[in-house]
Each structure stands twice: as structure tokens, then as C-alpha cells.
Amino acid sequence: MIASILALVNPGERVLIFEPFYENYGPDTVIAGAEPVIVPLAPDRDWSFDPAQLREVIEKTAEEGGIRALILNSPNNPTGKVFSLEELGQIAQLAQEFDFYVITDEIYEHIVYDGHRHHPIALLPGMRDRTVTISALSKTFSVTGWRLGYIIAPHDLTNAIRKMHDFLTVGAAAPLQEAAAVALRVDASYYEHLAEEYERRRKRLLTTLQRVGFRTWTPYGAYYILADISDLTDETDVQFIRRLIADYGVAAVPGSSFYRKAAAGSRIVRFAFCKTLELLDEVDERLAKLS
Ligand SMILES: Cc1ncc(COP(=O)(O)O)c(C=O)c1O
Known part of the structure; x- marks a missing residue:
């Protein structure tokens, strides 16, 4: 996540974050010299966002350069919210209209209940080129201490992100990556x-x-x-x-x-x-x- 933000967001730009949020997104944004712009999820409406409010917040920043990226964590920590296809469509529409990236955190993609479905926003029309899809092995394979994640994004974006990741970490521990390759072959x-x-x-x-x-x-x-x-x-x-x-x-x-x-x-x-x-x-x- 921080490698993606550092690679794609310039100092002084804005990153939109839904609140409540997984703690790292705010500091990640600040470390990049960018400004977090917060939009609330409503506790009394199943943690949904108000689409009119989201548009208004984005429009408001347009004069000063708009937002550069929106962070989308679904299924969501801490609320347990799973963003619906309709909500993802609203975000996708705004991303294209106002030209910003969506950086996702889909680490809980396989942990959903009650018939809810996880939908990667990258699969929505027009989103492939502006989405950085992030997931990890921690939750799916119960190895939360391993800190092994991966991103899927268009080549020009991964080029910058891979460099940033190299400068930050050099790389994830090789034996853990080998174990991950085995884990990722399990059947459905x-x-x-x-x-x-x-x-x-x-x-x-x-x-x-x-x-x-x-x-x-x-x-x-x-x-x-x-x-x-x-x-x-x-x-x-x-x-x-x-x-x-x-x-x-x-x-x-x-x-x-x-x-x-x-x-x-x-x-x-x-x-x-x-x-x-x-x-x-x-x-x-x-x-x-x-x-
Ligand atoms: C939403 C979310 N993203 C990322 C992480 C951490 O990911 P990793 O274990 O790959 O460092 C957590 C762990 O609690 C999380 O809840």
C-alpha cells in the first residue's frame, strides 16, 4: 500500500479515505507528503457512504487539483462492510469523471458471509487502467506475521510501484514467497x-x-x-x-x-x-x- 501511494501520489496531492479506516492509510498518505481527505461511512446505514457527499467532497477539491487516489478496502476492516456492486459502480464513475486512481485493499476477499460477494473494482468497465489491486496471503492463509502481499496493476504503474517497493523493502523473504507459491495452488x-x-x-x-x-x-x-x-x-x-x-x-x-x-x-x-x-x-x- 505505501509503495503504491509513494509511487502514484505526489507531495501536496490528496488521497480519499473512507472512515472508519484501517489505521495505516492515513499515515501512508502523510508519509507521501499528501493530504488525506475523509468521507464517512454511516453506522446507522449499514456503513454505506452518501454518494452525493462523496461527489461533493471530490468536486470541492477539484479547483486545487482534485484527488489523486481513493483507497478502497472491501471487505472492510473495521466495519465488516462489503461494498456492493452499486457502490463500486458509483466510485468507478467518479474515478473516470474526475480522473483518479483507485488503490484497493482486498486482503479479506475470501472471507464474506450471508451470500455477500466480493467484487474487485478493477473488473468494472473502464477501471482496469486506473486501479491498483492489492491483496495478501495473511488472512486467506492465516499467516498474518508473514507480511506477504501482491499487487495487480497496469504495467506503467507497476513499474513505478516495483521501484518504490524495492527501495522500501528490497523484497519479501524468499522462503516465504516459495511457501506462498504452494499456498496459491490450493483448489477452490x-x-x-x-x-x-x-x-x-x-x-x-x-x-x-x-x-x-x-x-x-x-x-x-x-x-x-x-x-x-x-x-x-x-x-x-x-x-x-x-x-x-x-x-x-x-x-x-x-x-x-x-x-x-x-x-x-x-x-x-x-x-x-x-x-x-x-x-x-x-x-x-x-x-x-x-x-
Ligand atoms: C485491511 C488490512 N490491510 C492490511 C493488513 C495487513 O496486511 P499484511 O499482513 O499483508 O501486512 C491488515 C491486517 O490487519 C488489514 O486489516
């Missing part, structure tokens, strides 16, 4: 099994959180659950999580870390269910004592 049933496995865990953790009194959003993809703490406590997200860790041995991520202004996320926390069912049972027992 592996991917179906993966989503089914996570679906069981999603159900387990959702049941626990709802019973304890969290207000939850059901994720349609990825393996996180956002939960509102308002009915449980007046503490901030950080205070609440510190207590959760110290008193119950259960950890979550403060919602504020997914927002530019901490206050916007201070009533929510993010739980992860990429854990064994036994561990999730243990979480259930521990959170039953929450007071």
Missing part, C-alpha cells in the same frame, strides 16, 4: 471452507457480545465485530478496554484508532474472532462476569 474448496469456518466463529462471538449488552454491527466480511459500549459504560473506549484487559483478560481495539478525530470512535470497540472456538467459549465465560 479451500476458500469456501475458510468462510464457513469464520462464520461459525462470527456467530459465537456475536451471541456473546449481544448477551453481555453490547450493541453490535453484524459484519458481512472480514473477521471483526464493531460493538457500541454505550449501554454498558460511560468510560471511553480506551478506558473500557484497559479495564477489560486488566480485569477479564479479554482484549479489543479502541474504536478511536479507526477515526481521524478520536472522539468519533470513543463509544465503539473492535473485537476479532480469528480465534479458535474453544478460545471464544472462554471469552464467553469471562465476559459473562462483566459489570
